[in-house]
Amino acid sequence: MRREVPLFITAIVGISFVIQYFIPHPPFSNLSDWFSDWFSIIQACAIVLGALNLMKISFLKVKDKKPDWGYAAVIIVSFLFITIIGLSEGEGFRLPGTKFDWIYNFIFIPLSATMFSILAFFVASASYRAFRARNFEATLLLIAAFFVMLGRVPIGDLLVWFMPEGYQLSNLASWVMNVPQAAGQRAIMIGIGLGVVSTSLRVILGIERSHIGGGE
């Protein structure tokens, strides 16, 4: 039963979603919204589980003085601090001017932005490795990337000022992005579509069971 019930629910929900795409008549038209609502309800309940799990693991780490327990202590303090601040401000805790809002704007957002900004450096180091002309394909990638990057900045067109209108580097960059790049991406998307259908069918038919812990 532990396997059969989830498989049965998965099959019913999966088939309902397929049917509602083709049949607009009630009750099928409402199934998608109905299941989405259920998903949101379960998701909301699961957040408590996630938060409890985080706290439990962090507390145990601090209690047992496991390696790097200091980070776990920071998690506990931060979690409790922001929770207390939020609760103390009542319903309007997200309104502008509240302490919660201040923490969000002046601590959380800068921290997120800092992480995001690291991406620029990682792009540079990854590009350096990817664009090394080790073989024919990598050389093609390097050449294409060179022209696309140059075509994306004003100096690119200035460098080929003698070329007629429509044959500038910006046009070349647009062509690379709109034709070969788009074609490649569409091919990947077609494959993804087929993969999604195939995986869905395996899950709906109960052939694929590893997501519920496997077993016959």
Add this chain to the structure above:
Amino acid sequence: MGLKQLRIFKYFSFIIFSLIIINSTFVIAQDGADSTALEVVDSLTLELQPQPATNITAKDTPNDEGGSIIVSWNLSADDYAGGKVTQYKVFRAMLTDGKVGEFEQVGENTAGAESFQDGNVDNDFQYVYKVQAINSFYDENAELKEFFSESKISKPVSSSPQWFKMYTINTLIGVVLLCFFIIFYINQASKGKKLFIRKLAGMEAVHEAVGRATEMGRKIFYVSGLGDMDNMQTIASMTILGRVSELAAEYDTYLDVPVCRSLVMVTAKEVVKGAYSKAGRPDSFQEDQVHYVTDDQFGYAAAVDGMFVREKPATIFFMGQFFAESLILAETGNSIGAIQIAGTAMPSQLPFFVAACDYTLIGEELFAASSYLSKEPKLLGSLKGQDIGKGVILVALIIGVILETFNIWNFSSLFSVID
């Protein structure tokens, strides 16, 4: 009555009569003035009033769940660039026992528009519509002036839900065909027929990657991305996690699964627990192997990056839906020298994984990976069916390119999808 009195009466009658005559003349004169004014107003109205919209038809909106009627009309003769029509107003009335109720405005559309969709009707009630062609403008005193003409009333109509979206017929045929191929090959595989499946380099390397972690005595990290359990990539990721954790259990190597969605945590815990049991090592499973970090994208990236740097895992799997954090994670993993296997169906993140990871499962390979790792005939059969579907699409693409290039037939219209 005496003569004098008669004379007085005569004079009095004359005065009264004169007064009546004067008054009548005045009234007639006034009426004449009014009638002239009316004629002036009418001619102004006629001059500014647009011709009405014609041929009003109302019909139930097709392929919907009801509650909607499409009203269409032929443009007013005055609806042209610089013409009198500035907009159309649509009015609706309910029909009860054959009697037309009171009309109320249900919408408007700009000049040049020939239809309006009324999405606020009740199914199975009968309605009639009429359309006003409007000429509105501000006069010299900045007052809004509006002149209109009404169309005839449409025939009664009612809305009802349909049982099939006709425009999805091509999708239905495609899905049925694909499902047929997949089920056919699953059956073939079940009967023991040998199926050729091309090698996936990334999946071939899974054993090597897990073995490497075992030899080095270090952890394996499995990152399932930002998607929640309603995302197909996350579901595919969970199926791969099942296979990877089974291998990790067999090799007795610690598998760490930090997740950023609570529901994924619950599912991943079940998956890993089940895999450890299947591998015959249920005691090796630890509750905190699968743990929730945060729902925030960059908070998650920062936490996982920190774990990578501190714990220096030998192997890292990135399987699922990734966004901007993909390169932040993969480059950090690369910097600590871990063997990295990634897989995602996010085309924009694939180049980052290709640049930073040792192996990358591109798009469909992510969905095929679990079947590939399991080596179960039924699952491999589904991959074969998927490949046949791909072959059909390839043939359709070649035919389409030829026909469309020479403009022979509008072949691409067969594949149009409206949603």
